[in-house]
Amino acid sequence: MALNGDWARAWMTGAHESMTAHRSQLISLDRDIGDGDHGENMSRGFDAVAAKLGDLPADANPADVLKLVATTLISTVGGAAGPLYGTAFLKASGAVAGQDELDGGAVVALLTAARDGIVLRGKAEPGDKTMIDAWTPAVDAADAAVSEGADPSAVLEAAASAAEAGAESTEPLVAHKGRASYLGDRAIGHRDPGAQSTAYLLRAAAEAAA
Amino acid sequence: MALNGDWARAWMTGAHESMTAHRSQLISLDRDIGDGDHGENMSRGFDAVAAKLGDLPADANPADVLKLVATTLISTVGGAAGPLYGTAFLKASGAVAGQDELDGGAVVALLTAARDGIVLRGKAEPGDKTMIDAWTPAVDAADAAVSEGADPSAVLEAAASAAEAGAESTEPLVAHKGRASYLGDRAIGHRDPGAQSTAYLLRAAAEAAA
Amino acid sequence: MKKLINDPKDVVPESVTGFVAAHGDLVRAEFDPIFIVRADAPVAGKVAIVSGGGSGHEPLHAGFVGYGMLDGAVPGPVFTSPTPDPILAATKAVDGGAGVLHIVKNYTGDVLNFETAADLAAAEGIEVRSVITDDDVAVKDSLYTAGRRGVAGTVLVEKIAGAAAQRGDDLDAVTAVATKVNAQVRTMGVALTACTVPHAGEPSFDIADDEIEIGIGIHGEPGRERIKLEPADSIVDRIIEPILDDLPFKSGDDVLLLINGMGGTPLIELYIAYKHAAEVIEERGMHITRSLVGNFTTSLEMQGFSLSVLKLDDELTELWDAPVQTAALRWGR
C-alpha cells in the first residue's frame, strides 16, 4: 500500500488492535519493573484514537492523522507514556506536514522526529532502558534501508524488526529513566514495557503498508 | 487428699497448667463461634492466679484461696469470662467461708454458689450454650454423689465428669447468650468455649483431690 | 501473621505510649492499670464521659478523648473488654464532681466489667450512669440473644453526648441525649476479609477469595450470611435496606450518614459506598444533612465497612456541629 492517508488510518487501526491484544502483556511487563499500568494506559489511548479516526475528513493526509493521534494520546493516556508518545506523534506530524504520500526518506524523517521528540521531553539516552531503545535502532535501520534503496514498506519493515530487537535488548539493562530506575540491579532480566509497545506500534505501521 | 487449703492451692496450680495447655484449643473454639480470645483470657487470668498464690498465708483455708482467685480473675481476665468466673469464685468463697476442710456437702454448696453467681451476672439458662451448661450438670452430679454417700474427692470426680459431658452437650445447641448468640443456627456443631474451660477447671479440682 | 508489632503482649501498651506521645497536647495516659484521659482532666464541674472496650477498634475510643467528646478511654487487650480496675481508675481520674457517664457497647463482657466498675465507683461516692449502645441491626434483638451489638454508631453517641457535657448539661441531660442518639442510630457492616488478633496469630475466620460476610461484627464475629462477592452497589443495597426498614426512619427525615471503614479498606472504596448509599437514602425521601466517612470503628486490618444512619433533629445537629478537638475527630477549634 502507498503510504498515504489511508495507510496512516490503517496503521492506527492496527495499533489499536495490537494494544488491545497486548494489554495484559504490557501490564504484566510494567508490573515487574514499574507500576503495572502501561497496557491499560496504551489501550485507553488507542481506544480513543480508534473512536476519533472517523472524525477526520476523507482526504486527511498522514500528517493530519498523526496530529489527531498526538492530541488524543496526550489527552487520554496520562502517565509517562502519554506525553512521550503524544510528543512523538506531534513531531512526526510536523516532519511530514503537507505530504499526501510518504517516500522512504519521509519515513525516516517521521521516525527521527518522533524519536527526537521523546528525547526532548524525557531526556533518555540509548541504553537507559526506555522506549528510546526501540525507537533509535528503528530510526537507524530505516535510514540504512533507504540508503540501500528499499521501498517505503520495506523501510517500515526494517524499522519494525529493529524495534523488536531493540525491545528485547532492554532485558539485560539497568534502567536510568522512568520508574524502573528506582530498582537498580533488580530491573535486570526484565523487558521495558514502553520499548515493547513501541515495537508493537512500528509493527502495526509496517503491516499496514504491506 | 483432704479438701483443705493445700487442696485449693493444688486445684489452682492444676487449673493454671490446664489453661496453659489448652490455651490454643480454647482460642480455636472461641474463633469458631466467638471472637477467638477465650484461651488467651483464661491463661492470662490463671498466670496471674499462679503468681499470686505465694502471697497467701500458709494457713489459708479454701475460702481464702477462692477469694484471691476471684479478685485476681476479675482484675485480669476481662471479657465476659472475667466477671463471670470472678463472681463464681467470689460466691463459692462465701459459701465455704471459715471451713478448714470441705466435706461432700460443702463441695455441693461451693459449686452451687459458683453456678448461681454466674446466673446472677449473666442471666443464662441451661441450654443457652454457655458455661452454665457445664456448671449445672456438675452441681447436679455432685448433689447426687453426696446422696449416694460418696467421699469428697468422688463428689468432685462426679462433678468433673458431668461438666465434661455438659461441655460436649453444647455442641448441637443454638446459643442464646454471649457472642455465639449472634450466629443463630450457624453455632450448631460447635462446642461452647466457656463450657469447655469450666470442664477443665472442675477436672483440675478433682485431680487435686485424687 | 504479618503485623507491624513487636511482642503481641506489648501491642496495647506500646500503641498507647505512641498515641499519647503523638498527642500530648490532647491526652495523657496511666499504664498500671492502663487508661487514657484528657490532658486537662478532671474538668471541674463538667459531667465526664468514659468509654472503653477491647482494643483493635482504633481510633475508637482513645482517638475520641479530648475537648467536646470523651474525658477518658479504657482500652482492654485486643478484642477483650477491660477489667473493672482500669475502668474504675479512669472514672476516678476524670470525675470533676458532676458525675460520670459510661458509654458501653453491648457485649456481655463490656457490660459486666463496666457494671462492676460503676458499682465500685458508686461505693466511692461518684455518681455514675451507663448508656449501652446497641445499633447493629444485623443481630436479632430478642429474649433469645445477647441483644444487638454496639458498633460504629457508638462514635456518634460519644460525639453528641460529649458536646452536651461540654456545654454544661448535667448528668441526667447528658445521659438522656446519649440514650436518644443510640435510639436513633442504626448500623450494619460487611467484611471482605478477616482480621488476625495478634495473640491468636490466625485469622478470626476463614473466608474464600470470592466470598464476603454480611452483618459482620467488629470483632471478626461471623455475621448474618456468607455470600459471593458482588458489586459495591449491591452490597450497599443489602445492608442499607435493613437499616432503613428498621425504626425510626421515614421520608422527610434529616439524617447523618456514616460510612465507617473496618481498617483495611481504602478511602477510595469507602466513597464509592457513600455515593450509592446517599442515592438510596435520597430516593427514600430523606435528606443527608451531615456526613462522616473514614475509619472510626475498626477491626484491626479487616477489609470491609459499615454504614450507619442517624436520624437528626435540631438539637442533635447543633451538638454534632459543636467544636470537638480529639486525635481522630476535630473541628471548630
Next chain:
Amino acid sequence: MKKLINDPKDVVPESVTGFVAAHGDLVRAEFDPIFIVRADAPVAGKVAIVSGGGSGHEPLHAGFVGYGMLDGAVPGPVFTSPTPDPILAATKAVDGGAGVLHIVKNYTGDVLNFETAADLAAAEGIEVRSVITDDDVAVKDSLYTAGRRGVAGTVLVEKIAGAAAQRGDDLDAVTAVATKVNAQVRTMGVALTACTVPHAGEPSFDIADDEIEIGIGIHGEPGRERIKLEPADSIVDRIIEPILDDLPFKSGDDVLLLINGMGGTPLIELYIAYKHAAEVIEERGMHITRSLVGNFTTSLEMQGFSLSVLKLDDELTELWDAPVQTAALRWGR
C-alpha cells in the same frame, strides 16, 4: 481481587462523586475532565494551589482541598498521572488572579503532564509555578535515575504552602515556602503486603508471607530490598536511619514526625511505629514539636507505612499550626 467497587473503569468518577457528595460544604467537582476544587473557588486575589497525580493515594490530593490548603486536585486513573486537560481546567478554575502553584510529585508522568498543562495555562495568561516534591530517600538521587520520588512529605508541602497562600503570600513567596518544605523533609516507606490496581486485577508485586519490602514506592513499585519480617522496632530502625543520616537533620533541631499508613495498616500499629521512631529521634537530640499519624498518602489497600521527618523553624511551625479545613486534615476552624 476483592474490592468494594463496581466496574473498575468507574472507580475514580464514582469515588469522586461520593467524595463531593459527602463534603459539599468544602468542595465541588467537574467530571469532564475530572477535577475537584474548593467550594468557593476561585478565591479572588489569593495564590491558588493545584496538586494531582494518579488516584489510589486517598486522601491525597482531594482530601486536602479546602481552606488553608489546596485549591484544586486532579485525580488521574489509579496510579496513572492525569493528562494535561484536567490539570489545565483545574488551573483555570482556581486562578484568582494571583497566579497558580502546581505541586507535583516527582514521577516522569506527573512532571511531563503538569509541564504541558502549565505551558498551556501560561499561553492563556495564567502565571504558573511548579514545585516538584522528591522526599523519598529510598531512591538514589543521581544522574542515573529519574531522581527521588515524591511521597508522603508532599502532604506537608501542601499544608504549609496552603497556609502561606491563605495568609496572602504572593506567588513567589508561596513557591519559596513549598520549595523549602520539600528541601527539609525526608521520607522512607515499607510494605508488608502488595496492593491490587483495579484494572490490573493482580497484586502489583508478589511477596511471601514472611517478607517485607523496604523502601517501597507509593505505587507498589518494588523498593530497595526484600527482607524477612522483623519486629516493628527493627523495621523502624531500618528506615529512620537513612532519613536522619540524610541532610538536613542535626541535634537540637525541632522536627515534625509523620507516620503515614499505606491504607491497610491499622492505627494501632502505626502508633507502635510512632513510639519507637520518636525514641530514636529524641535519642539523636532532636525535638519532636509537631506530629501527624494516620493514612494520608496511601497505596490502595497496601499494608505498610512510611515515616517522614520535617525540620521545622518558627515560620514553618506557624504555617503548620494555621487553620486548615479539608476533608482529611482539619483544625483551627
